[in-house]
Amino acid sequence: MNTVLVSGAGIGGPVLAYWLGRHGFDVTIVERAPAPRRGGQAVDLRGAAVTVAERMGILEQALALKTDMRGMSMVDGDGNETMRTTERTVSAGRLDGDDIEIMRDDLVAVVTGAARDAETIYGDSITALEQDGDGVDVTFESGGRRRFSYVIGADGLHSNVRALAFGDESQFVAHLGMYVSIYSAPNFLDLDRWQVWHREGDAGYGVHSAPGNATIRVNAGFGAGPIAYDHRDVDAQKRLVEEHCSALRWETPRLMKAMWEADDFYFDAMAQIHMDRWSTGRVTLLGDAGYCASPLSGQGTSLAMVGAYVLAEELGADRDGAFDRYEERMRPFVRLNQELATENPGGPASDESVRRAATAISLDR
Template sequence: MISGASVAGPALAYWLHRYGFHVTVVERAADLRPGGQAIDVRGPAIEVARRMGVLDELRDHATDLRGMSVLDADGNETHRSTEATASGGFLHRDDVEILRDDLARILVRAGGPGIEYVFGDSIAELHDGPDEIRVRFTGGQERAFDIVVGADGVHSNTRALAFGPQERYLWPLAGHLGVWTAPNFLGLDRWQLVHRTGDQVAWGALVMSVRKNTELRVYVGLNGLDHDDPALRDRESQKKLIAERFAHARWEMPRLLSTMWDAPDFHFDAGAQIHMDTWSNGRVVLVGDAGYCGSPASGQGSSMALVGAYVLAGQLKAAGGDHRAAFAGYERELRPWVTANQALADRMIDQAEQQDAQADREEDADDSLPAAVDDSYYAVVDDFTVRDY
């Protein structure tokens, strides 16, 4: 059983079903969740998508951006690039930037009707035994499985049940990020705008056209918030906080903020990573953000999820279903690459802060973005070989 139907869960379900395992995916939401960031499929994840037969479809749904502009507080363009974007990196590469919800739908369809999806339910209890693991769901049903996989994100319920409280594993990083969908009233044509407000707390926004220019994805960034503030866990309170902090922002920010209130896919969370000594406990194993979230700052969360799903399924196939051997092989093969990719987040944050400090000191400072996406970044991204199982 797999808990979570975003990226890692459906990808793992695809490979396990292909290898002859019976797979059930349970998802707390009533259907596939809308919204989320534009995410990147890079390096070895491109090869995984190719082997799944979905790469062409991913490209058909790509953001397909032509470039980006950086704007000052009044909306004046201070920098323009047709070589890279802040969200996707270098445009000359074979990478695919795609909306998270589009990627999830493609992965679920690729798995086919042989995979059981259960929506509107979640795990309430896990009882691990010598021959099976029994699961009681919040809906009251009880079922037995050979293994349970937590693919339910950075705030994984599966991880909490099998490994203990989130506080043991979550490492907060700088900043909070809000994301939602808006109409393309700016008329952007495969283009991205980075708006810098000049405020140290409400530092700015990123706006990009998506879905053949029919929509915008709006991102806003806030610094200096208390990660433990319980008010930040309530959606309406999050929206009010964003509106208050950006109340004095100029350019098109008032219109963009007005679209936030009724956005059906509003999401807000802190930058964070998950660090664990082991990704498995008995018959429970974690994949993707649940086990090793890199945070949006790394730009590698979805690629790690796709590659992680491929490796975990491959190890289960190679071990003939022996979960102990498979879980050990999964960590042995994947952990060095995951660790290197997680380290990219700190580097990205540090270099962005240095760039902001330079911009504050010097009027003519280079305002280009992304700050730390260069050849050495991609050397880490590409440093994994997708082998056959």
């Protein structure tokens, strides 16, 4: 067999499918969501990830979809500007560098288009994995059963594949003491390629215009220890955000109203995944599923894209020991990028640390 099942059609999954296809594998992607997920924050391509995009032939598309931010402001509870800069933003760092900031859903569309030769199944998920020395028998929620040479979990912080193959996520998750929500709203602030941030105590939010300026993306978060909540109960998650953020001033009432009306709401903990092994037999993990660095690192997308490239390259070169070589190449890169999230608690990592982490891997075997 020469078949691979990838769980997760976000960014890492399609990038992996593209490269595995180039190495002669037949790839199937399964995604729990009924369609490509809309919304999400602005994400960054830096260092080695830019090289991956260039080698995929999607760099020009990504550049054309850059957020093209002009700068950022910070305001107090009365809306008075306390800081303004056109040199950097919270989400993208310095604006005069080679990094590419792009909306997550725009990048998903680009990489999904590149992986169009892969079979993609939406609205389904894996319920069981049974493997032997020759392959993996996979049972799907829809009732189907198929056999693959390998199964790759590219399904995020709360990875279903990781749970099935390695056990409960509580063994691997390191909570960073914060929660974040992201959703779209009408651009009632008339922002033009601009970010505005407001914070009081342990809670705050940032708003920035989405391409075209018709809408804004809201990033509202708060500090708290681990909270038990249903990852599928969106209303319960919105209530948590309202509970912790509604006392904020400035535009909070309108932003909370927009949150309840948003149909692209996302909420999760700022957390990392640390595992002794990313692989077991013919199953391995990619991106957030195996080594989430958290949004605080600003490097989750880059880790997924680079990991996909390296994993596909090793499988394509020699299947024997491919997963071990993938881990050997990626672990130093992952470690440096995870450290970005904890280098400066409450603030961004230094520009030098980001540059070093983003380039700390060779893409050539």
